[in-house]
Amino acid sequence: MVDYNLISDLELSPDETEQMLQQAMAEAGSTGDDLEALIGEESADFKTGTIYQGRVVGFAGDDVVIDVGFKSEGLINKEEFDGLQNVTVGEQIEVLLEELEPETGVIQLSKRKADRIRGWERIISEKDEGDDVEGTVMRKIKGGLLVDIGVPVFLPASQVDIRRPADIGIFIGKKVSAKILKIDTARRNIVISRRRMVEEQRAEQREKLLENISEGDLVTGTVKNLADFGAFVDLGGIDGLLHITDMSWGRINHPSEMLKIDDKVEVKILNIDREKEKISLGLKQKEPNPWDEIEKRYPVNSRITGTVVNLMSYGAFVKLEEGIEGLVHISEMSWTKRINHPSEMLSIGEEAEVVVLDINKDKQEISLGIKQTEVNPWELVAEKYPPGTVIEGVVRNMANYGAFIEIEPGIDGMLHVSDLSWTKKVSHPNEMIKKGETIKCIVLEVDQSKQRVSLGLRQLTEDPWKTAIPTHYQPGMIVQGAVTKITNFGVFVELEDGLEGLLHISELADHKVENPQDVVKPGQELEVKILRVDVEDRKIGLSLKRAQWTAEAESASEKAASIAPTRGGMDDHGGIMGTDKISFGVGGAHAEEQAADETPAGEPAAEAAPAEEAPSEEPPAEEESKTE
16 A cells, blocks of 8 residues: 555655656556556545544644545644544544545545534534523634534624623633524524523523512622612622612712622612512611711701811812711801802811701701801991991992992992982992992991891982972072983973973973974073972972063063062072072062062963972873883
């Protein structure tokens, strides 16, 4: 027999090999035709793709020499054997004939492929879709893992576990149990699922677990997942939720501060929803609730020391003990300082002395105060600044309704817009004062409970409506003023700085006036007659047409008596409202007599005139709606 493998090991060229074979045949008395015929007869009994029984006859380097009954032996690389040290000469194995080369007598064999074919045949004969299998994970491939169950099968990544692992490579080299999802005999392809087997196992465990547990039981589980709101704990067949609020009586920002994945943890069952198969778990409930008897440990108004653990825009949280925190609202930090953020007074980790203000045990809330550790300066304000006290302060801020005047650091008074002037109609404080200006005011009222001080500016002087205005502006007087505002119901005339009277549309002219601007213009200087002075409502009614009647009567009187006419006003009387707008003044009974004398024939006297001849400053309802 010619050992073709031995010839191949000599690494001869084809010509040298042919020459050696011819020499060997000559010595044996055979011809080339005889050799070809011999090999042809033998090869006719062997077919490629067929599995044959082989026998280990020896080793050649990294190969195992196998005899399958052919004229020459085949070689199989040692990598096709699970352990070369366990292979012995004479051992019988099955091999697949991959290729036969009659010219050289070389045969190619494969033990691995033979094993796979036998494994496939065994799987097909023994297993169906849905059956359990077990195998070793060989390696990662696109989309999943390759598992050896006797033949390589595909385990998709989505079927590796109930929750897909971050890296499925952790299963390489491990034995896994799974269920057959699909068998494709045409392509010799099998897809398996470990997830389905785990789900079925967990369903059995879940059913058994729900039968044997009750609320209040202590159970041990494995942390399987962490989220911002809590941790999922595997109790064996079912996951329970351990909410972050049930982990500790103290403050926790994230579950990872207390737990890690795969940690074994003993928890208490708080609630079981058997229909939805949901379980709520608790960790802090294993320990006594620190809020029990909280009122005895921290009575209201008691002074205690705690640690600042958190700062928010609305206040600071102070830890009093493990699991007990109180809130110091930003409004409870200082009596006088204007605090925009708690960080202006406190920092995390700082020890702070606080006073317990209120306890809500149901909501587990404690209200604390820092300013209560000091004397309230507002308790002294009423003593230091009683009503009538004149103070000097800086205009700190202004609003439409008034100005805030700083009396002392942290103590502001309110100067209302209505208390700026006795006579001037002020729409905004900036018409009379400026921010940052130092002004004098008088204290009107101190409300300690509301921490409010009311101030006045006009109260520094006497109210001219009490004496000055009624004395120097009386019905029947002729006064001078400038038009400041024109409305559809009349004209406002400024008699003094800040003092205005109303010239009703009916008192503009003898004829009916539809539009006041047909008679007067803004800024125009007028002489008008006073019809009414209403001290209570602080209003003065004026008449232009009656002043003109008086002027005509005075002109006739001047010619007859050759004396100067008289006018009403305050300039010659030392009144606080006097200006150079008023030239002469006559009042009292003489003014009434003069008004009667000045009334033209056929016209009623102003003083005896009915109400419609002495109009109010306020427009009628139908006219007011037309006011611009």
